[in-house]
Amino acid sequence: MTVTRFQDLPLTERDREWDADEAEKRVRKWAGAEDGPNAKYRQAFIWYDAGDADEFGAYKLPIADVVGGEPKAVPRAVFASAAVMQGARGGIDLPKEDIEPVKQHLARYYAKIGEEPPWER
Template sequence: MTVTAFQDLPLADRDRSWDGDAADKRVRKWAGVSDTPNEKYRDAHVWYDGDKKGNFTAYKLLIADVIDGTLTAVPRGIMAAAAVMDGSRGGVDLPKSDIDRVKSHLAKYYQKMDDKPPWDRD
């Protein structure tokens, strides 16, 4: 199991809408994948199962989309991933040992947005 390395992707406008399914299709096309994921595809996610990295279902917490040909972190995607990490939609099934690292990864994007992740708010 593994948390992806922080990519420090550029941020989209905060009010940009988020459609994870549509973003995934664009990321797949941008990454040049059809049958199996690759490292470019991985960079759009916060977590993946390293034992199953050849399966698209191994990738979780998509936070990026392709905007004008560039992989870009989308604030509403980051917020959706953070909400799931905070228990929304039933949470996410990740190893307990990875949860703090996933939250740290997401918190770095919150810092770029001059905001705090939900788990750090009063």
């Protein structure tokens, strides 16, 4: 199990709509990952199951979309991923040792947005 390396992606505007399915399609195309995930594709996610890294379903907590030809972190996606970490939408089943690193990763994007993550409020 693996928490992705912090990419420090630029942010989109705060009120940009978030549609995870549509963003994932654009990320696949941008990354050239139509046949399977690759390192560029991985940049759009916070966590993936390294044992199944060649399967799209192994990638969880998407936070990025492709805007102007480049991946950018979408604040609403960051907020949605944080909410899932707090139990929204049924939560997420991650290895115990990955929970804190995922929260730290998300907290770095919250800092870029200028807010505190929900678990620090």
